Amino acid sequence: MTPRLTFHGAARAVTGSCFRLEAGAGQLLIDCGMFQGSKTEKELNYRAFPFRPDGIAAAILTHAHIDHSGLLPKLVKDGFAGPIHATAATADLASVMLPDSAHIQAIEVEQLNRRKARWSAAPVEPIYTGADADACLGLFRRESYGSWFDVLPGVRARFWNAGHLLGSASVEIEIAGAGAGPERPLRLLFSGDIGPDFKLLHPDPEAPRDLDYVVCEATYGDTDRPEATDASRRALLGEEVRAAIHPNGALLIPSFAVERAQELIVDLTRLMAEGELPQIPIHVDSPLASRATRIFARHARELEEGAGLLAGLRSRQVHFTETVEQSKALDRQQGFHIVIAASGMCEAGRIRHRLKNWIWRDEATVLFVGYQAEGTLGRILQDGASTVRIQGEDFPVRARIRSIDLYSGHADGPELAEWIRERLPIAREVFLVHGEPPAMDGLAARLAGVLDPDRVLTPVLDEGFELAPAGARSLPPAGAPRLPSERVARLDWHNDVSRLILDINDALADAADERARDVLIRRLRRALDDGGAEPRKRGS
Numbered sequence: 001m002t003p004r005l006t007f008h009g010a011a012r013a014v015t016g017s018c019f020r021l022e023a024g025a026g027q028l029l030i031d032c033g034m035f036q037g038s039k040t041e042k043e044l045n046y047r048a049f050p051f052r053p054d055g056i057a058a059a060i061l062t063h064a065h066i067d068h069s070g071l072l073p074k075l076v077k078d079g080f081a082g083p084i085h086a087t088a089a090t091a092d093l094a095s096v097m098l099p100d101s102a103h104i105q106a107i108e109v110e111q112l113n114r115r116k117a118r119w120s121a122a123p124v125e126p127i128y129t130g131a132d133a134d135a136c137l138g139l140f141r142r143e144s145y146g147s148w149f150d151v152l153p154g155v156r157a158r159f160w161n162a163g164h165l166l167g168s169a170s171v172e173i174e175i176a177g178a179g180a181g182p183e184r185p186l187r188l189l190f191s192g193d194i195g196p197d198f199k200l201l202h203p204d205p206e207a208p209r210d211l212d213y214v215v216c217e218a219t220y221g222d223t224d225r226p227e228a229t230d231a232s233r234r235a236l237l238g239e240e241v242r243a244a245i246h247p248n249g250a251l252l253i254p255s256f257a258v259e260r261a262q263e264l265i266v267d268l269t270r271l272m273a274e275g276e277l278p279q280i281p282i283h284v285d286s287p288l289a290s291r292a293t294r295i296f297a298r299h300a301r302e303l304e305e306g307a308g309l310l311a312g313l314r315s316r317q318v319h320f321t322e323t324v325e326q327s328k329a330l331d332r333q334q335g336f337h338i339v340i341a342a343s344g345m346c347e348a349g350r351i352r353h354r355l356k357n358w359i360w361r362d363e364a365t366v367l368f369v370g371y372q373a374e375g376t377l378g379r380i381l382q383d384g385a386s387t388v389r390i391q392g393e394d395f396p397v398r399a400r401i402r403s404i405d406l407y408s409g410h411a412d413g414p415e416l417a418e419w420i421r422e423r424l425p426i427a428r429e430v431f432l433v434h435g436e437p438p439a440m441d442g443l444a445a446r447l448a449g450v451l452d453p454d455r456v457l458t459p460v461l462d463e464g465f466e467l468a469p470a471g472a473r474s475l476p477p478a479g480a481p482r483l484p485s486e487r488v489a490r491l492d493w494h495n496d497v498s499r500l501i502l503d504i505n506d507a508l509a510d511a512a513d514e515r516a517r518d519v520l521i522r523r524l525r526r527a528l529d530d531g532g533a534e535p536r537k538r539g540s
């Protein structure tokens with residue numbers, strides 16, 4: 001049978017990475033990630049997989065980020081029982097990240113069900129529980145970088161350093177006898193997520209050349225990041241921290257708990273040690289960051305700057321808040337301090353509590369140090385919203401909102417194009433994934449002189465291809481689309497309604513007097529009634 005590859009996530013969007021490869025007698029998944037964009041996309045996490053989990057013989061995990069690993073426990077819950085191949089550091093990080101993902105769901109579902117109970121609505125179930133996550137962790141197989149391992153009969157794979165996250169890898173796969181010509185294997189490469197050059201903690205990405213097919217991420221395909229060295233990155237961070245200093249204020253850094261928090265500890269403690277910053281208490285307010293930091297310390301010898309991380313962890317200014325009480329006490333902290341809290345896009349975790357305490361105060365600064373996906377609270381703040389809703393409460397935004405883009409774990413457009421160029425010759429197609437459409441177009445344009453444009457493909461969700469030696473052929477859809485492509489990676493109506501309500505509240509608050517408010521409410525009411533709907537009665 002000609003091998004087939006189907007894109008079940010990260011198709012013209014950045015989350016939910018999941019690629020299904022059918023080769024010979026079996027099927028395997030490369031990543032099985034959670035959708036993290038708009039509510040419409042996130043609902044996909046609750047739906048059945050568009051394939052039979054018990055029909056998958058093995059999985060390969062490129063790295064521990066939840067948008068690549070987060071649905072593996074659901075896969076196991078739904079019947080998958082094969083091995084999950086990953087590097088040792090990825091397996092270690094997954095051992096804290098997957099239970100954490102289950103924990104976040106438990107909290108969210110509990111809150112949601114409390115609301116639903118009030119309206120006698122049916123309760124919802126979490127996507128999976130901590131027990132499912134534990135069962136999944138029992139299936140991990142630790143593989144070394146650079147060593148071939150067997151995945152299915154006739155299919156072998158090996159990991160290459162992707163320089164994106166502790167343990168991150170690109171994965172090279174060979175399918176025996178499926179290449180052009182007798183005896184030749186079909187050679188595939190999945191980039192995973194690729195780190196930038198000069199990334200703190202990791203060497204530059206590596207991968208083989210001379211392939212048949214390449215699947216490459218495109219997160220920042222349309223972006224030219226200014227060239228940054230370790231020194232220039234740290235200098236800019238130092239400037240931002242100095243500008244944020246206020247005797248009664250705080251600097252909140254929403255941060256991924258894994259890798260970004262550790263990079264910030266390295267840079268902030270070094271700036272203090274070098275006298276570029278005064279001594280400032282740094283509170284790492286994330287139980288996951290605390291646990292992940294211990295794993296980084298364990299793998300310090302594999303890291304570039306591992307010694308810098310260990311030195312930072314010994315600093316007297318670095319504090320990890322473990323309990324909820326310690327975390328709450330941060331809101332009473334006197335004097336300027338820095339809080340590093342997850343999640344990085346403000347979608348969950350303790351950062352939301354810290355934002356509720358600080359976002360409406362002009363002595364605070366919120367500094368974004370990573371990518372903010374469309375539809376997240378982080379992106380809404382970054383886009384300059386004047387009010388935001390956090391956990392059902394509305395807050396005016398008075399804190400300074402700042403962004404620096406030097407801590408990205410992702411290669412930018414020129415680096416991605418260079419990564420693909422270094423893979424040449426590529427006999428057949430390059431599939432671009434893990435990017436919003438403008439990013440994919442941007443990367444495709446950069447490849448114009450490198451590859452024939454017809455050979456750069458951007459699959460849609462659940463699109464499958466036959467990987468013939470002569471070239472990829474798109475297959476007709478197997479069923480109704482799970483999500484029409486125009487609704488992937490877009491703000492959906494939930495976002496629109498939230499924004500509309502906030503705008504109405506703003507307008508009412510800004511109205512000159514009670515009369516002006518009455519007029520505005522009457523006009524809105526009329527607009528609703530003119531919208532074709534029957535005049536609404538309150539409470540109906």
Ligand SMILES: [Zn+2]
Binds near residue numbers: 065165
């Ligand atoms: Zn990643």
Ligand SMILES: [Zn+2]
Binds near residue numbers: 068193
């Ligand atoms: Zn990713």
